[in-house]
Structure formats: C-alpha cells, structure tokens
Amino acid sequence: SSGINAEYGDRPSTLYIIPQLPTAGLPNALLLPNMKWLLSFFISIIVISLSSAKLDGGGFGEAYHWVPWESAKSVAKVEGKPIMVILHKTWCGACKRLKPVVANSHEILQLSREFVMVNAEDDEAPAENAEFSIDGGYIPRIIFLDSDGNIRPEYTNVARGEKYKYFYPSVDEITRSMNNVLQGVAIKTEL
Secondary structure (H helix, E strand, O other), X not given: OOOEOHHHOOOEOOOOOOOOOOXXXXXXXXXXXXXXXXXXXXXXXXXXXXXXXXXXXXXXXOOOOEOOHHHHHHHHHHHOOOEEEEEEOOOOHHHXXXXXXXXXXXXXXXXXXXXXXXXEEOOOOOOOOHHHOOOOOOOOEEEEEOOOOOEOOOOOOHHHOOOOOOOOOOHHHHHHHHXXXXXXXXXXXXX
C-alpha cells in the first residue's frame, strides 16, 4: 500500500507494530502462567492508575505527595511518618476556600514531606468512618494519626478552642499543628 489514508487525505496512516513474544517451541504449560502473570500485571497497572487519579491533589496542590487512604497506614508504618488526613467534600464552601490555602503554601508543602498525606474527598475512606467524627461531622477537618495509624486527638487547632478544633482555615494554624505533631513524634522516638 502507499501508506496514504484515504479518510485523512494525503496524511500518512500510522503503523503500529505490536511485538510478539517468542513462543515457538515453548510448551503451553509454560505459556499460560506467563500470560496470566502478564495480564494480571496490566490489570494492576490500570487499577493503580485509576485509584490514584485524584492523587493530583483535587485542588489541594499537585506538588504534594498524596497517598490513598487504603495504603496510608502501611506507608506510614514503613516510613515511620505520622499521617495527615484532610477530610473534605466537593460541594463544601469552606473546603473550596481551604484548597488554595494548602495548595499555595510553601510552608505546608515543606512540612508535608515529614507526613504521609491523605486527601479524602466526599465518601472516600476514612471520611465515613465514625472514628474520624471525633467532635462531629463538620468539614473540612484535618486529623493527625501516628505512624501506627492511631488517631491522635491531642493534635488539634488550638486557635479554635473546643468547638471545631479540627478545622484549620489558615497556613499558620495548619503549620502550628504539623510542627506540634512532629515534635511529639520526635519525643516518642527518643523515649
């Protein structure tokens, strides 16, 4: 053929070459498990890419290393880092106002490197877990956990008092608690 695609006028058509695995002479008993492994590998890649689709920050900042809740506890355990969970809803006005506060903060970004960062939106775990409704179900809330995955209720926004103590509307309030958590972790590891 001339390599010209009639549908697109005089532009050459694209030729895709799909590599073939060298299977000649291999028994089917060897091919089938390898093909199953290859198929499961590609399915895993697809699942991972779909599950991490929101890990772009969902408005809270692409520069952060967001970890899905499903793997946050194991990552925290391995890395020995505390977890910072931001619970928010897409329809929430206060949540929408918090997004640029976090996204544009160099201070929060720097401190976030010492945390496993979780961005739990709408009905994503752990948002619907009763354990995370420490002082109610208001949003947005920022909750800190230790590296073993235990909620640390002593780390709250002291500027808020007893009401809405997990609500953080400013960089200063967020970084104050992040620093308090890191100091608490340092004391724990020294003991």
